[in-house]
Amino acid sequence: xxxxxxxxxxxxxxxxxxxxxxxxxxxxxxxxxxxxxxxxxxxxxxxxxxxxxxxxxxxxxxxxxxxxxxxxxxxxxxxxxxxxxxxxxxxxxxxxxxxxxxxxxxxxxxxxxxxxxxxxxxxxxxxxxxxxxxxxxxxxxxxxx
Numbered sequence: 448x449x450x451x452x453x454x455x456x457x458x459x460x461x462x463x464x465x466x467x468x469x470x471x472x473x474x475x476x477x478x479x480x481x482x483x484x485x486x487x488x489x490x491x492x493x494x495x496x497x498x499x500x501x502x503x504x505x506x507x508x509x510x511x512x513x514x515x516x517x518x519x520x521x522x523x524x525x526x527x528x529x530x531x532x533x534x535x536x537x538x539x540x541x542x543x544x545x546x547x548x549x550x551x552x553x554x555x556x557x558x559x560x561x562x563x564x565x566x567x568x569x570x571x572x573x574x575x576x577x578x579x580x581x582x583x584x585x586x587x588x589x590x591x592x
Contacts, residue, residue, distance in 0.1 A: 467585040475546035479578050482539040483571055486560070489536040490567035492529040497564050499525050536561045547578060 507513035514521040540557040560570040
């Protein structure tokens, strides 16, 4: 009986590097959701920008007036939209990188995924699986009240 009682009071075995606070765990989950949404939006905008540039510089007869409708320049609008989406994507990458405590190199790879067509889709799937695995293995501790 005393052995049973002793085993209930003993400290559980776990890796110290997997200890997360509730605040960090919740922030990492939210950062992952934000990163995923922004990776998909940025990747989509980059594909649209790529198609626009192929049309403008390889297909259209006059690249200066291609995709210009009156005073509205669709090519510029697409480029500006992708640029702002990319800035928000970088913020999401930084947030996720900080919560997961990854290296600067990992952040740079995440950042490059927003400027290489299709890479953000591929990397998003890989990062999602990796973060979910790390969060699944995490030991979440709450502060004493």
